[in-house]
Amino acid sequence: MTAKSRLTVNSVHISTALVGMLLVAACGLAQAGTILGSKHDFTGLNEKAGVVAMSRVAFADYGSPCVYCHLPPEKEGADTEEFGGIPGWNRYQPATGAYELYDSRTLDNKVRTPSPISLLCLSCHDGTMSVDMTVFQPDGWDSAADASLHVRLNGGNDLMNCGKCHNGYAAHSIEIKHIGSDLQNDHPISMTYAGLTARDPDYWPPDNADGFENGVKLYDNRVECATCHNVHNPDVNLLLRTGAERLCETCHIK
Numbered sequence: 001m002t003a004k005s006r007l008t009v010n011s012v013h014i015s016t017a018l019v020g021m022l023l024v025a026a027c028g029l030a031q032a033g034t035i036l037g038s039k040h041d042f043t044g045l046n047e048k049a050g051v052v053a054m055s056r057v058a059f060a061d062y063g064s065p066c067v068y069c070h071l072p073p074e075k076e077g078a079d080t081e082e083f084g085g086i087p088g089w090n091r092y093q094p095a096t097g098a099y100e101l102y103d104s105r106t107l108d109n110k111v112r113t114p115s116p117i118s119l120l121c122l123s124c125h126d127g128t129m130s131v132d133m134t135v136f137q138p139d140g141w142d143s144a145a146d147a148s149l150h151v152r153l154n155g156g157n158d159l160m161n162c163g164k165c166h167n168g169y170a171a172h173s174i175e176i177k178h179i180g181s182d183l184q185n186d187h188p189i190s191m192t193y194a195g196l197t198a199r200d201p202d203y204w205p206p207d208n209a210d211g212f213e214n215g216v217k218l219y220d221n222r223v224e225c226a227t228c229h230n231v232h233n234p235d236v237n238l239l240l241r242t243g244a245e246r247l248c249e250t251c252h253i254k
Helices: 003-026 045-049 116-125 244-251
Strands: none
Touching: none
16 A cells, blocks of 8 residues: 555545544534533534524634644644644634743742643633634635624623623523633642652652553643643543542642
């Protein structure tokens, strides 16, 4: 088999998989252990919630649950940073200077700016940019027909915020999902994991290069939002990578 034919076969497999994902999303069905049909699947929110007020009004439905974070297949290899995007991701980079990160006198590794993979999460959850603010849209998307409000994951009482309706009265409150840019009372992120060497007696060493056997992950030896939360698995509460009762003890000895 030539390189060209292998590429064609692989493309067919990818296309088939994408079609399957879209069919699941379009039907509003949750697929166990995946983003499909979950709250992070913006192609399935209407059917899942039983309403028709969100997609194409509150945000743009691009027809694929992946492109709100990942590059569309036809844009694979594109440099999103060139267009103001988060390096390697299909989201625009938020204003990094606006974040107030956790700090303490005992924190050895001081961080000024979150790493790209945590900026990806924050680009929605800090409430400053719309949930559909992607660098690239899939081929076939008609921007001229886009009449969406492009609302933000923000609890504020404003037409451009989810909180206008999701206030706990008209609909469930969005506040718990709106982290904001003040992260001083949140777990520190983007710092090098203190347990990489045996010199710090307060942290367990990782089980392997990727992190721990229970699923808690490290990214380039750093602790990120995705260290504890797995956006691709909505089956567990708060998207945790392991049970809440054992999560902290994965890293912390005391």
